[in-house]
Amino acid sequence: MDTDSIHSGYSHHSSRSRGSNKQSERSSRDRHKSHSRDSSSRSDKNVTISASSAQPHQPDQSSAPTDAQDDNWGETTTAVTGTSDHSLSQEDLAGFGKETEGPVEKLKCVRFLPLALSLLLGLLVLITPLSFLVLPKLMWHERLKACDTACEGLFLSLAFKLLILLLAGWALFVRPARASLPRIAVFRALLGLLTLLLLLSYWLFFGVRILDSQDDNYQGIVQFAVSLVDALLFTHYLAVVLLEIRHLQPCFSLCVVRSTDGETNHYNLGQLSIQRAALVILEHYYKDFSVHNPALLTAAKSRAAKHLAGLKVYNVDGAGSDAATAQSRAKIAAAARQRDTSHNELYYEEAEHDRRVRKRKARLVVAVEEAFTHVRRLQEEEKKKPPGDEMDPREAAQAIFPSMARALQKYLRTTRQQHCHSMDSIQAHLAFCITNNMTPKAFLESYLMTGPTMQYTRECWQTRQWTLVSEASVTSPLRHGSEFQLKSSDFSLVVTSKAIPHLKLSEEYVHPKSHKFVLELQSETSV
Numbered sequence: 001m002d003t004d005s006i007h008s009g010y011s012h013h014s015s016r017s018r019g020s021n022k023q024s025e026r027s028s029r030d031r032h033k034s035h036s037r038d039s040s041s042r043s044d045k046n047v048t049i050s051a052s053s054a055q056p057h058q059p060d061q062s063s064a065p066t067d068a069q070d071d072n073w074g075e076t077t078t079a080v081t082g083t084s085d086h087s088l089s090q091e092d093l094a095g096f097g098k099e100t101e102g103p104v105e106k107l108k109c110v111r112f113l114p115l116a117l118s119l120l121l122g123l124l125v126l127i128t129p130l131s132f133l134v135l136p137k138l139m140w141h142e143r144l145k146a147c148d149t150a151c152e153g154l155f156l157s158l159a160f161k162l163l164i165l166l167l168a169g170w171a172l173f174v175r176p177a178r179a180s181l182p183r184i185a186v187f188r189a190l191l192g193l194l195t196l197l198l199l200l201s202y203w204l205f206f207g208v209r210i211l212d213s214q215d216d217n218y219q220g221i222v223q224f225a226v227s228l229v230d231a232l233l234f235t236h237y238l239a240v241v242l243l244e245i246r247h248l249q250p251c252f253s254l255c256v257v258r259s260t261d262g263e264t265n266h267y268n269l270g271q272l273s274i275q276r277a278a279l280v281i282l283e284h285y286y287k288d289f290s291v292h293n294p295a296l297l298t299a300a301k302s303r304a305a306k307h308l309a310g311l312k313v314y315n316v317d318g319a320g321s322d323a324a325t326a327q328s329r330a331k332i333a334a335a336a337r338q339r340d341t342s343h344n345e346l347y348y349e350e351a352e353h354d355r356r357v358r359k360r361k362a363r364l365v366v367a368v369e370e371a372f373t374h375v376r377r378l379q380e381e382e383k384k385k386p387p388g389d390e391m392d393p394r395e396a397a398q399a400i401f402p403s404m405a406r407a408l409q410k411y412l413r414t415t416r417q418q419h420c421h422s423m424d425s426i427q428a429h430l431a432f433c434i435t436n437n438m439t440p441k442a443f444l445e446s447y448l449m450t451g452p453t454m455q456y457t458r459e460c461w462q463t464r465q466w467t468l469v470s471e472a473s474v475t476s477p478l479r480h481g482s483e484f485q486l487k488s489s490d491f492s493l494v495v496t497s498k499a500i501p502h503l504k505l506s507e508e509y510v511h512p513k514s515h516k517f518v519l520e521l522q523s524e525t526s527v
Helices: 002-047 109-139 149-173 186-211 218-245 274-288 294-309 323-383 393-414 423-435 440-448
Strands: 252-258 264-269 467-470 483-487 492-499
Touching: 109 149, 109 186, 109 218, 149 218, 186 218, 252 274, 264 274, 274 467, 274 483, 274 492, 323 393, 323 440, 393 423, 393 440, 423 440
Parallel strands: none
Antiparallel strands: 252 264, 252 492, 467 483, 483 492
């Protein structure tokens, strides 16, 4: 009986242990599935961060696996140089930083439509005065009076005015399109309609009063053509005032904020429409804002995802209609309780990252200085050789690049800039520095300091497409409090406008003798 009791107790204990083991296995499988789902979701986010790059960026590039495009080229390739123990091969280096070119947008006919219309209108403007002079000669040449000295002087005036009008129209209207605007430019359209109305009025007057009656006063016909050219010159002056001078006086201060990192710049603009103001802001953006690096934003996202992945919510009352809401509230409450200790983790992560950046920077500076020292030594040796045996700056750059490639690759990976610099651009910059006898510090400035977007390769900004989002019409002028957005695939620029206040200056006259004084010394003062 004791044996039975012992056996039954052992069986009960073993069944409980098997049940607990099964439960632990199920919980471990659930954790593994949730972890795999979380990691897959994070990887999906990382793939879609940067639209201009063909390769996905991992949150931690130092622990990323070897990519097909030789992502770890600094550790796996070899080439022998005279200044470094590290060796890298030129064939294997050929794939460094290379990315498949992004899809280039095809040129649309709509882009060249304003230029084509401007050329057509300019051709009509040029032909109309000449037609006024030629048609009477062709239709009733026998009845026309002879052209005297005053008439010939009008010919000379007309020729020079047409030449001036042609050059002025070419300078103002015949320009390559800087951008494709969503709506038509109001002032340009009004000027085009005004010019067409002017030409139509003169053609109607010429047909009714000159062609029908076959006027024989050729000097009056020439004077009529000269008056048309004068009117066209005044129209061109109006175009210069509306298109080039009107917006020069600043009237609004625009605050531009990038949505991802909060980088802010301010610009003063004049009387412009919203779409023209957006175009000016984009032109300033490419030279004033630092290049957008989405890899720097993945650290905070991965940290938040890691905190949420460590939280589990168990529903002991069974599934109900409010189960999902209760789980989300529980996770938010647990995340709020962990907020007290998360700042320590953030502090140590940033300190460790700064330490790694300083370490990589020091190694890079030393490697670049050694490479430039070797270049100077080679230049001194090249002076002793015949003129035909001198080394090209491009060849010199390819020769010394492997000595600094490992340190540069690690620094760019640590600072998450590897997608901004290709091997061809680095070697071209190195050859440029060697050609112009620049120092190592001048070479490193492009990599140690984040520059504007235009400084980097064309793939970073050429295929960028923007979308203008505004509650007001994009053809309406800027006003105080106007807000609009310029959206891109990765981020957006939020723009708010404020009117520049009216400044009042007053004058205060200071008499020239008001600040003078007399110093009286007593003769009995002690020395």
